[in-house]
Amino acid sequence: MTIKRLTRYPSYDIMSQRDEWDPHTRRLVMDRLLTSGTYNFLTPVEAEMLRTLCCLIMDDDRPEVCQYVLDHIDQTLDQGKESQRQPGIPAAPQLIRAGLLALDTACQTLYTKRYFHLTPERQQAMLEELCKGEAVPLDLWKDVPVLAWFNKLLGLTIDAYYSHPEIWSEIGHGGPAYPRGYVRMHPGEPDPWEAKEPRKVPVDDEA
Numbered sequence: 001m002t003i004k005r006l007t008r009y010p011s012y013d014i015m016s017q018r019d020e021w022d023p024h025t026r027r028l029v030m031d032r033l034l035t036s037g038t039y040n041f042l043t044p045v046e047a048e049m050l051r052t053l054c055c056l057i058m059d060d061d062r063p064e065v066c067q068y069v070l071d072h073i074d075q076t077l078d079q080g081k082e083s084q085r086q087p088g089i090p091a092a093p094q095l096i097r098a099g100l101l102a103l104d105t106a107c108q109t110l111y112t113k114r115y116f117h118l119t120p121e122r123q124q125a126m127l128e129e130l131c132k133g134e135a136v137p138l139d140l141w142k143d144v145p146v147l148a149w150f151n152k153l154l155g156l157t158i159d160a161y162y163s164h165p166e167i168w169s170e171i172g173h174g175g176p177a178y179p180r181g182y183v184r185m186h187p188g189e190p191d192p193w194e195a196k197e198p199r200k201v202p203v204d205d206e207a
Contacts, residue, residue, distance in 0.1 A: 007170040012195040014168045014175045020193070025176045029165055035067040041078035041093065042070070045114065046100050052116040054157045056127050065164055072160035089148045092156075099149035102141045103130075109137060169195075 015033075018026050039047055047070055054069050055061040077093045089095065103126075107115045115123065130150050135141040161167060168175050172195030184191050 007172075008197050009169065009172045009195040010198070012169050012172060014165050014173065017175060017193055020180050021176050022179055025178060029176065032068060032163065032165055033064075035064060035071050037067060037071075039070075039074045042074045045104065046097065047074070048116045049100050049104060049114070050153075052123060053127065053153065054161075056124060057154060057157045058161050060161070062166075065161070065166060068164050069157060069160040072163070073156045076156060076159075086148065089145055092152055095145075095149055095152055096156075098144050099146070099153070102135070102144050106135070106137060106140050109140065172197075 015030075018030065021029065042050065050073060051066055051070055054073075055066055058065075058069070060066070073096075077096060080091065080093060082092045085091065090098065103115055107113055107118060107126075111118060111122070115126070118126070129135065130146060131154075133147040133150075135144075135146045162171075165175070167173075174191070174194045180193070182191055190196060
């Protein structure tokens with residue numbers, strides 16, 4: 001079931017501003033609306049597990065958004081991009097893969113099903129356990145730093161989700177300002193091209 005999204009900017013569409021961007025920026029943003037569904041790093045099973053996990057983390061199951069997030073994560077892991085890493089924690093590609101393998105093995109051990117075949121309630125319950133570092137069976141997770149794995153997955157998901165143009169529109173993000181730039185810099189004075197909330201109609205208490 002696709003979630004109906006609520007937004008404070010129902011009439012705002014960031015892509016209506018695309019002619020204001022320079023060609024390079026316009027191409028980068030528009031490419032985010034195109035998804036491939038092919039993976040260089042993830043296996044098909046890993047991708048479907050991540051799809052379920054990411055949709056739960058985002059509280060969003062729109063196919064085009066979820067697929068973009070998966071494509072973004074796959075590309076990041078394939079290129080080994082990582083801004084920082086704590087000492088003793090495996091690199092992101094190895095960490096994510098090890099955690100997915102442990103989760104898959106745990107699901108098949110406990111429920112004889114893969115994670116994406118469990119009921120939504122069980123999926124949510126397991127995710128909540130993982131975010132607290134409470135992974136079971138313990139012997140399957142002994143070589144995986146659970147909290148580090150979950151936090152890395154969370155970071156990858158959020159980075160991808162909030163770089164999608166449709167999400168920009170929903171949160172009222174003005175997108176790339178180059179080369180136009182911002183003019184009105186005072187609080188409460190957005191530029192004409194920025195998102196604006198609909199005006200509230202006054203309620204007549206005497207009516």
